[in-house]
Amino acid sequence: MFEVAVLETFAAGHSLRNYKGACENIHGHNYRVEIVFAGEQLDETGLLVDFIDVRDVLRQAIAYLDHQFINDRPPFDVLNPSAENMAKYFHDEMRKGMQAGMMKVPVRIQSVKVWETDTCTAVYRP
Numbered sequence: 001m002f003e004v005a006v007l008e009t010f011a012a013g014h015s016l017r018n019y020k021g022a023c024e025n026i027h028g029h030n031y032r033v034e035i036v037f038a039g040e041q042l043d044e045t046g047l048l049v050d051f052i053d054v055r056d057v058l059r060q061a062i063a064y065l066d067h068q069f070i071n072d073r074p075p076f077d078v079l080n081p082s083a084e085n086m087a088k089y090f091h092d093e094m095r096k097g098m099q100a101g102m103m104k105v106p107v108r109i110q111s112v113k114v115w116e117t118d119t120c121t122a123v124y125r126p
């Protein structure tokens with residue numbers, strides 16, 4: 001089994017609804033997002049996925065939230081912008097962005113991890 005990961009960072013603000021504590025107030029995070037891909041075969045170049053292709057998809061998903069108030073950006077105008085829900089969002093955006101021609105061998109998204117701080121993370125595994 002091979003695993004490949006891409007990691008990007010961005011800054012944004014949010015507040016948690018239905019939450020009693022500091023995180024119900026508007027505040028910001030320097031988020032980190034890591035998407036791990038897995039598969040058993042490599043292509044003729046020896047790659048599982050092309051970093052450049054998947055990084056572009058991740059960067060587009062991030063550009064939508066970067067330096068924004070996340071609660072204003074659908075689906076987070078309804079869905080609470082927790083690290084858990086954001087991990088699922090990045091998974092869904094990556095799935096949509098992985099075009100048929102992009103993957104030359106069978107690849108699946110193994111996990112998506114979102115860091116809100118250096119010590120607090122949430123993982124979504126499809």
Ligand SMILES: [Zn+2]
Pocket residue numbers: 014023027028029116
């Ligand atoms: Zn927060």
